[in-house]
Amino acid sequence: MNTETPLLEVSNLRKYFGGVRAVDGVSFRVYEGELIFLIGPNGAGKTTLVNLVSGYLKPDSGLIAFNGRDISRLDMASRVKLGIARSFQFVNVSWSISLLENIAIAIASRRGINLSMLRSLESHTDVIEEAIQLAKLVGLEKNLDKLPLEVSHGDRKILDVVMTLALKPKLLLLDEPTSGVSTRDKFDIIDRIVSAIKATGISSIIVEHDMDIVFSYANRIIAMHSGRILADGPPEDVRSREDVRAVLLGGLYA
């Protein structure tokens, strides 16, 4: 096991919604450069876990440490500034501005210039240039001047991820980047996302339902069930576990 300070350390995290134990005593560590896939059946608590780590929700109990610092009580915006960025299960972008402008505003936000008022966004050429470079990294450069509703759903999902990457986070949380994408296009989408992540070297946790994708790309898999971690380890270990097979592979995802 690794001896350096983990990038993220989650210990004994709990979040109940009334009687539902969405996240029930979860502990794990994430180290620099890891690419983790978070799997589990519907209602396992994956999205709640992402919400807790990103600060969208506050835990009932437990600790979240980032770079050794307790961040459990920080709000989402402060966690973004520390370097935790997330995307959304449902495409969450501005529909009235182009893809390029969406990416550019994420970059502007990272650079702390989005209070700049008396210069047009267009004239911030360094921001626009960076947005184009980033779009190229995921193969989104063709439709940059289109509105989100004018491009394919897959491109919208990519846009959602790129806006998160534009923040240059240390830890990236992607909540089902391929949800709603047709099976045919799924591999293409995840391929573009994973290669961008690898090119930037950002530690990532990706929530994913498609087991083919998970086993082709993961270095490490965390399997959740009923709010608890069922298995955590390299793909081959997780795959061979009987309980994981029962809940995930042999059950819903035969």
Add this chain to the structure above:
Amino acid sequence: MRREIGNNIRSIVIVAVIAGLLYPVISSIMPGWEVMLTYGIILAIAALGFNLLFNYTGLLSFGHAAFVGLGAYAVGLSVKYIGLRILEVQVLIGVLLSALLALIVGFIAVRYRGIFFAILMLVTAQILWGFYVKFYHITGGTDGIRIPRPTLFFIYDTTGLGYHAFNMVYHYYALLWFTVLAIIMWYIVNSPFGYTLRVIKDAETRAVALGVNVDRYRLLALVISAIYAGIAGALYAPINRLVTPDLAYWTLSGKIVFMSILGGTMYFLGPIIGALTYVYLETIAQRITIYWYLILGITIIAIMFFMPRGLLGLTELEGFKKMARLFSALRLQFKL
């Protein structure tokens, strides 16, 4: 930035030049109708402020008359009690008061969305209206405050000017304010700040996920919006020659909403075109019948049903596009 018609500084200047050229034309062929152009230009400033909140931030204010009224009473009270007649200083007082009110109200209001925000703004305006009406000994109540001729640019005293001469001078003075403020607003809505507001409007959680303090941006947008309405109120006073509580009444707030929808809230130029059209529409309706509110009501219903994008939405019709293509072809042909 891309396909929206007239979202550029050139178009603002063109509108200003047309509004400047039309004034002598209207006053010679339809005397008396030219002053509406001045009112339209002034109200366009308030509508631009309104639309920063509505179209770009996603907040519907049903109380922008609060700021218009404050700007107008800043002029009225400063002339009544300290004899101040330098309009730029009076505008500055109006700006400061509007910004202060926006900060106080906004501190609470920006935490709310939709109808709650709209109602909080409405209530604010109605409280101020009540103050202007009831505190007769200070504000003159419904009789209002008479506004003498102002001094422009600190040195130009307009007292000696005749009725028409003053109206004309004041039209171009207001037009100057309008042009400068519209250009500043153009920069605001097309700046990183303006785009951040759009993200807040369309996808609030995304804005938070980008590290944006949403409430602070909303508050700032409200303050800027209030300043625009405040300036409009201050400029309104001298041409109206009277400041009355009507300027803080909810019907004026409604008119500002009406203007913006009439022109097309989706467009930067929408509120401007809307305000200029509205003042004439209202005047015509008033000349036709005493039930002129009915005409305005039917008009707004018709707009909602048949052209929800407002007057500027018409530019997206195929026929208009064909004409625009023909026009540019002719322009190329004759090397204009």
